[in-house]
Amino acid sequence: MNREEKKELIAELSGLFGSTTTCIVTHYKGMTVAEVEKLRREMRAAGASFRVTKNRITRLALEGTSFEGIAPLFVGPTAIATSVDPVAAAKVCVEYAKKNDKLVILGGSMQGKLLDTQAIDALAKLPSLDELRGKLLGMINTPATRIAGVLQAPAGQLARVFNAYATKDEAA
Structure with a gap:
C-alpha cells in the first residue's frame, strides 16, 4: 500500500467516523473468512457495518473526531462495527459474540462517550430505533382504531335493526 492509498484510506475512515454515531472495537482473532462474512451480513441487515482495519491508519483517522478516545483499543487484530443507529452495531456484536x-x-464509543463492555451489553439490550418507531406508531394508531370502532358501532347496530325488521316483514 503506497502513501496515496494510505491517505485515501485515512480520509475514507475519517468520513466514516464523522457520519456514524456508534463505533464498537473488537478482536476477531481466529475467525474464519466465512464467519466474518456472516457477521458482515448480519450487520448490514441491521443497518450497521463491520470492517477489519489497520491499527495505525485507524488511529490516524480517529484524530479530530468524536471517537478519538478509543484509539488505545487498536492493538492486535482489530475490527470496527459502526452504525448511525446507536443500538444496531452493539446489538449485533453482542449477539454474535455470544454465539462465537x-x-x-x-470497547467503543457513542457520540463521543467511551463505552466499556458492560455499557455495550446494556446498549445492546435497548430496543433499536426502528423498534421504538414501531411501538410509537402502534400507540398512536390504537386510539384512532378505537374511535373508528366506536363511531361505526351505532351504524352497524342500526343496520342490524333495519335488517331484523325487513326479515320480520318477509316472514309474516
Missing part, C-alpha cells in the same frame, strides 16, 4: 467466542468486544 472468537469475537471479543474490547
